[in-house]
Amino acid sequence: MTPQQKVVDVxxxxxxxxxxxxxxVDPPIVLIAGLGQQLHSWPIxxxxxxxxxxxxxxxxxxxxxxxxxxxxxxxxxxxxxxxGGSHPRQYHLGDMARDTVGLLDALxxxxxxxxxxxxxxxxxxxxxxxxxGRVRSLTSIMSNTGAPRIGRPALSTWLRMATxxxxxxxxxxxxxxxxxxxxxxxxxxxxxxxxxxxxxxxxWDRDPTxxxxxRQLAAIFASGDRTRELGHIDVPTLVIHGDRDKMVHPSxxxxxxxxxxxARLQIITGMGxxxxxxxxxxxxDAITEHTSLAKLEExx
Numbered sequence: 001m002t003p004q005q006k007v008v009d010v011x012x013x014x015x016x017x018x019x020x021x022x023x024x025v026d027p028p029i030v031l032i033a034g035l036g037q038q039l040h041s042w043p044i045x046x047x048x049x050x051x052x053x054x055x056x057x058x059x060x061x062x063x064x065x066x067x068x069x070x071x072x073x074x075x076x077x078x079x080x081x082x083x084g085g086s087h088p089r090q091y092h093l094g095d096m097a098r099d100t101v102g103l104l105d106a107l108x109x110x111x112x113x114x115x116x117x118x119x120x121x122x123x124x125x126x127x128x129x130x131x132x133g134r135v136r137s138l139t140s141i142m143s144n145t146g147a148p149r150i151g152r153p154a155l156s157t158w159l160r161m162a163t164x165x166x167x168x169x170x171x172x173x174x175x176x177x178x179x180x181x182x183x184x185x186x187x188x189x190x191x192x193x194x195x196x197x198x199x200x201x202x203x204w205d206r207d208p209t210x211x212x213x214x215r216q217l218a219a220i221f222a223s224g225d226r227t228r229e230l231g232h233i234d235v236p237t238l239v240i241h242g243d244r245d246k247m248v249h250p251s252x253x254x255x256x257x258x259x260x261x262x263a264r265l266q267i268i269t270g271m272g273x274x275x276x277x278x279x280x281x282x283x284x285d286a287i288t289e290h291t292s293l294a295k296l297e298e299x300x
Contacts, residue, residue: 010102017067018060022051031059034118036213038066064212075214084222093223097126115139137294144252151252188270189278230259236294237263242271
């Protein structure tokens with residue numbers, strides 16, 4: 001059963017919608033979603049399996065998507081996105097990291113394990129680098145450092161994104177999602193079209209707008225190359241990447257692992273830019289082994 005969604009004030013005029021799974025006394029793991037993705041982009045089966053391993057799991061909508069606060073200024077055009085936005089109120093990954101820390105504060109957690117996927121990995125990295133003492137361990141999945149020409153989409157993916165028009169109906173949104181994930185998804189695992197359709201439909205039902213995606217993408221470009229700041233991260237870090245990722249080239253994961261002192265890189269064969277059910281076992285094993293090692297290191 002999916003728990004009740006709640007909305008909480010995290011400061012600076014931002015309210016985040018979140019859900020919690022598992023026993024509140026267990027160690028907290030915060031799951032941070034990717035660009036334009038809502039909290040349910042972390043599949044319910046994945047989340048509950050993680051909770052069953054003895055963790056209190058939190059997933060949430062980042063600002064500008066789902067049921068969290070949407071900014072009111074106009075979205076940047078494509079050229080402005082590449083410049084990091086054009087509006088004085090344009091935010092960056094540091095602002096989104098502060099949202100995440102604000103969520104920890106609102107829920108009463110001094111610190112937590114962070115697991116971020118794609119843009120969520122960038123946010124998790126930024127929380128860890130900017131807010132010492134708030135992160136027990138970091139797991140960055142299919143993400144990058146923001147360095148030029150590293151971890152970038154394949155040309156075929158760029159073309160799809162450049163020619164994609166905002167959906168006008170729920171049915172259109174669902175079909176667009178199916179086409180995109182057939183392209184960027186995990187070609188080494190079965191494609192779960194039924195789940196993609198369900199997820200895309202829920203996306204539309206919760207938030208039929210699309211303005212926030214452009215503002216989030218501008219936030220990534222506004223943050224630039226984060227390689228140097230990642231060198232200041234001093235918590236146990238696991239970097240996971242699929243070898244068939246057409247959205248964030250695997251070089252992004254390799255660069256992330258090189259930038260963070262002591263980080264470990266794990267490549268999952270056949271995985272693209274999604275969370276295929278066939279890889280859940282390996283992913284959950286990797287995350288829980290990593291967090292257990294982090295706890296052991298704290299005790300030594």
